[in-house]
Structures are given as C-alpha cells and as structure tokens.
Amino acid sequence: MKPFDYQRATDADSAIATVSRDPEARYIGGGTNLVDHMKLGITEPGKLVDITRLPYDSVESLPDGRVRIGATVRNSDLAAEPVIRQRYPVLAQALLSGASGQLRNLATTGGNLLQRTRCSYFQDVTTPCNKREPGSGCSALEGWNRHHAVLGASERCVATHPSDMAVALAALDADVLVAGPDGQRTVPVTELHRLPGDEPEQDTVLRHGELVTAVELPSLPFAVRSRYRKVRDRASYAFALVSVAAAVEVTDGDITDARIAFGGLAHKPWRATAAERALHGAPATEEAFRAAADAELAEAETLRDNEFKVPMTRNTLASVLRELTQQEGS
Amino acid sequence: MDSEITLRVDGRRETLSVDTRTTLLDALRERLGVTSPKKGCDHGQCGACTVLLDGRRATSCLTFAVANDDSEVVTAEGLAEEDEPHPVQRALLDNDGFQCGYCTPGQVCSAVGMLDEAKSGWPSYVTEDLDESVELDEDEIRERMSGNLCRCGAYANIVTAIREAAE
Numbered sequence: 001m002k003p004f005d006y007q008r009a010t011d012a013d014s015a016i017a018t019v020s021r022d023p024e025a026r027y028i029g030g031g032t033n034l035v036d037h038m039k040l041g042i043t044e045p046g047k048l049v050d051i052t053r054l055p056y057d058s059v060e061s062l063p064d065g066r067v068r069i070g071a072t073v074r075n076s077d078l079a080a081e082p083v084i085r086q087r088y089p090v091l092a093q094a095l096l097s098g099a100s101g102q103l104r105n106l107a108t109t110g111g112n113l114l115q116r117t118r119c120s121y122f123q124d125v126t127t128p129c130n131k132r133e134p135g136s137g138c139s140a141l142e143g144w145n146r147h148h149a150v151l152g153a154s155e156r157c158v159a160t161h162p163s164d165m166a167v168a169l170a171a172l173d174a175d176v177l178v179a180g181p182d183g184q185r186t187v188p189v190t191e192l193h194r195l196p197g198d199e200p201e202q203d204t205v206l207r208h209g210e211l212v213t214a215v216e217l218p219s220l221p222f223a224v225r226s227r228y229r230k231v232r233d234r235a236s237y238a239f240a241l242v243s244v245a246a247a248v249e250v251t252d253g254d255i256t257d258a259r260i261a262f263g264g265l266a267h268k269p270w271r272a273t274a275a276e277r278a279l280h281g282a283p284a285t286e287e288a289f290r291a292a293a294d295a296e297l298a299e300a301e302t303l304r305d306n307e308f309k310v311p312m313t314r315n316t317l318a319s320v321l322r323e324l325t326q327q328e329g330s
Numbered sequence: 331m332d333s334e335i336t337l338r339v340d341g342r343r344e345t346l347s348v349d350t351r352t353t354l355l356d357a358l359r360e361r362l363g364v365t366s367p368k369k370g371c372d373h374g375q376c377g378a379c380t381v382l383l384d385g386r387r388a389t390s391c392l393t394f395a396v397a398n399d400d401s402e403v404v405t406a407e408g409l410a411e412e413d414e415p416h417p418v419q420r421a422l423l424d425n426d427g428f429q430c431g432y433c434t435p436g437q438v439c440s441a442v443g444m445l446d447e448a449k450s451g452w453p454s455y456v457t458e459d460l461d462e463s464v465e466l467d468e469d470e471i472r473e474r475m476s477g478n479l480c481r482c483g484a485y486a487n488i489v490t491a492i493r494e495a496a497e
Contacts (some may be wrong), residue, residue: 003331004398006350028397035353035392036373050397080452088460096455100477101444103374105386106393236455236476
C-alpha cells in the first residue's frame with residue numbers, strides 16, 4: 001500500500017478545503033470499502049481526511065415531516081432507529097440485508113452511497129477494467145457476468161451498484177445534501193449515481209472535494225407499508241442478484257400510488273418509473289404486478305450468465321407487491 | 331508516515347507509534363502481541379478479526395489503527411474474568427462450538443456484540459415485525475452471525491451455544 005497522510009477533520013469547511021485542493025486526497029468514513037480498495041491496489045490516495053467525528057451523526061425528524069439522516073450515522077444505528085423502523089421499513093430492511101453486523105457497525109450512510117461495484121474484474125487489478133483503468137477494456141462483457149447489469153449498461157461497463165440502502169432511498173425519493181468548495185447543493189438520490197456510458201470511471205455526479213453531509217427522506221406517509229426483498233446466492237451476507245424496494249398505496253382495491261426501485265440490475269439503483277406508471281390506477285392483481293414488471297424490463301439486455309435476472313426480477317416484484325397489497329387489505 | 335496513538339486494549343492502556351497503513355488488526359497482533367483476533371481473509375469477509383470496538387463488534391482488518399486513536403478495544407482474550415470464561419466462551423466449550431478454533435475468538439466477540447444488539451431491541455433482516463421485541467430463535471442467530479464464517483462447519487453447535495448463552 002502506498003504511504004498516505006492521515007488527518008482527522010474537526011470541521012467540515014477545512015476538510016472540504018483540504019480535499020478540494022489535493023487531487024490525491026480522499027475522505028474516509030467507516031472505511032469498509034475504501035480500506036479494502038487500498039489493500040487491493042484499486043485506489044492509492046496520498047491523503048485521507050477522516051470525517052467520522054464531524055457532527056453528522058444524528059437522525060432528526062424535521063417539523064415538515066421530513067427526516068434528516070446525518071452522513072456519518074452508522075448503518076446499524078440507522079436500521080435500529082425507531083422513526084426508520086416505523087415510517088420507512090423498506091429502508092430498515094434494506095440496511096439490515098446488507099453486509100454483516102460487524103460491517104454495519106462501521107459503515108456510514110454517506111459511505112454506503114459511495115461504495116463501489118463488487119464486479120470481480122474491477123476488484124482484480126490484473127484484469128482490464130474501464131471503471132478502474134479507463135480505456136483498458138471490460139473483462140466482464142465476455143467473461144463471468146452472472147452478477148452484472150441488465151438495464152442501462154454500456155459496451156464500456158456492465159457493472160452493478162452494490163448498495164441495498166441506496167435502492168430503498170431511490171424508491172423513497174430521498175435527497176442527498178452535498179457540501180463543496182462552492183457551497184451546498186441538493187441532489188436527488190436517483191440522480192446521484194450515473195449510468196456508465198462512455199465514462200464508467202465516474203460512479204456519481206459528485207465532483208472532487210464534494211462531501212455528502214446528509215440524506216433527507218420525504219414525509220411519504222404510505223411508506224409505512226413498504227418492503228425490501230433481496231435475492232442472493234446464499235441466505236445472508238451476500239450481494240443482491242436482484243432486489244426490490246417497494247411502497248404502495250391501495251384505495252378500494254386499486255393501486256393509487258407506488259414507489260419501486262430495483263437493485264442488482266444496473267450501474268445505479270434503478271428507479272422503476274415505467275412499472276410505477278403501469279401500476280397507477282390498476283387493480284392490485286397478479287396480472288397487474290406482472291404487467292408492471294414487464295413494462296420496466298422491456299428494455300433489458302442480458303449477458304451470457306445473467307438471463308435469469310429478468311424472470312427473477314419479475315417474480316420478486318410480483319411477490320413483494322402481493323405481500324404489500326394483501327397487508328393493506330387485511 | 332507514522333502517527334502516535336493511544337488504545338485501551340483488554341483493559342490495558344497502550345501508546346504506540348504506527349505507520350498510517352497499519353490496520354487495527356495488525357496493530358493488535360504485530361505491535362501489541364494481542365493475537366486472539368485472527369487474520370483470516372483480511373478483507374472483512376470472514377469475521378475472524380472481530381473485536382469489540384468501543385463496545386460494538388467490528389472487523390478490525392477494515393479500519394486503520396490511526397483512525398481509532400483513543401478507542402477501547404476488547405478482544406476475546408479480554409472477555410474472560412480472571413480464570414472464568416465469559417458465558418459465551420463457556421457455552422462454546424460446553425457445546426463443542428468449534429473444531430480447529432481459528433474462527434472462535436471472532437465468533438466470541440461477534441456473539442457478545444450481537445447479544446447486546448438484540449438486548450437493545452435491534453431488528454435483523456429476518457425479524458418479521460420491526461416494532462416488536464426480538465426473540466433470538468435459530469433463524470435470528472444464524473442471520474445475525476452470518477458475518478462469521480467457520481470453515482470446519484461447526485455452525486450447528488455455534489448456534490446452540492449462542493442460544494444457551496442468550497438465556
């Protein structure tokens with residue numbers, strides 16, 4: 001590992017100034033992804049600015065019904081937070097489906113959003129990878145691509161985003177609060193991550209030096225009926241093959257509102273707007289659930305090893321919607 | 331680049347100068363001679379390096395020592411009271427909860443942290459009702475302990491031991 005300088009940030013402004021002026025500097029939170037990448041040689045920062053002791057470690061219910069989650073709140077604490085368990089079960093479940101107990105105790109909200117793909121070629125510095133080394137090629141296109149993308153991929157990159165939490169946040173229409181050298185801005189979480197296109201090395205729209213300070217959840221009362229389901233190769237402690245985050249509102253047997261996002265399918269958490277449109281005003285029936293899945297998956301393009309993801313997504317979405325709408329009816 | 335840090339390890343105060351690249355696991359094992367946390371995968375995937383960091387279970391291989399200045403670290407070795415094993419350790423002994431034993435110190439720390447989490451009412455992915463208190467049945471224990479791998483496959487007895495220790 002390349003030697004690096006370590007600084008513990010005591011205030012956000014100086015942390016942002018330090019990282020902004022040094023292209024080799026990086027923020028570090030829980031470190032569960034970054035430390036691993038430094039061991040693997042994927043990234044070689046010259047300086048780490050530790051932001052874990054900045055005052056971003058609380059979850060606040062705001063007067064307008066929104067909930068603000070500080071960027072350094074640990075994944076385990078967020079999942080255990082009563083307001084999240086009661087008002088946004090999809091988010092608690094997504095967090096609890098990710099990683100392991102000991103990793104969730106370290107991992108932060110901001111770091112979870114900014115974690116990088118687990119594509120095995122990205123993580124193996126001996127193989128070509130356009131995300132790790134732009135222009136070197138994509139080993140997954142013709143390689144082992146069971147875990148790779150079926151929506152929104154490019155010929156440069158077929159990696160998937162690994163976060164569960166971000167999929168729930170995408171379904172909930174969360175906002176990401178960002179501070180940078182030029183002030184603060186708000187980025188909808190659905191616009192934080194990019195599709196790979198010609199620049200797969202750019203995971204997000206954040207610029208160097210920008211710091212995620214918080215995530216805000218909208219009030220969204222019907223999210224009390226929401227759910228996250230993750231399908232994977234083993235029962236626990238594995239990344240998603242397919243995951244579904246959903247919240248639905250049912251009135252007199254018809255779906256009046258729905259929020260759906262998919263994980264494991266794309267370079268970003270995939271907000272399923274076509275499925276949502278298909279469900280709007282539809283009866284809560286198996287046919288409607290499957291039609292919604294088909295609407296979203298019409299554009300899916302599969303690779304050698306991941307054809308199974310299309311029917312698996314259809315089945316998982318139908319199963320989650322069935323469960324949520326039965327819950328509503330009972 | 332070296333940095334001076336102070337750790338409290340199993341009740342002892344330790345001040346040492348570490349290269350910033352040193353993980354907490356390597357500082358414990360190589361610098362302080364505290365070898366109960368084990369290096370299995372060194373990538374946070376096996377849980378053998380689990381310690382209690384400021385009271386919470388954590389993988390010591392995925393955090394730099396320098397980031398843990400002033401922290402309290404308890405390893406499996408520090409859980410025993412003089413000659414009396416911790417109840418989780420006792421239960422693993424009584425139930426043959428290991429074969430080779432390499433993963434055991436990590437299993438012990440993880441179980442102790444996990445039991446505290448359950449006592450605080452933290453749900454898991456398999457908890458049906460997020461508002462209800464948690465009952466640690468076999469499914470709950472298996473889900474909550476999934477970050478600790480045992481290549482001998484002693485899981486059945488590990489689960490039994492943890493259930494016993496939870497009572």
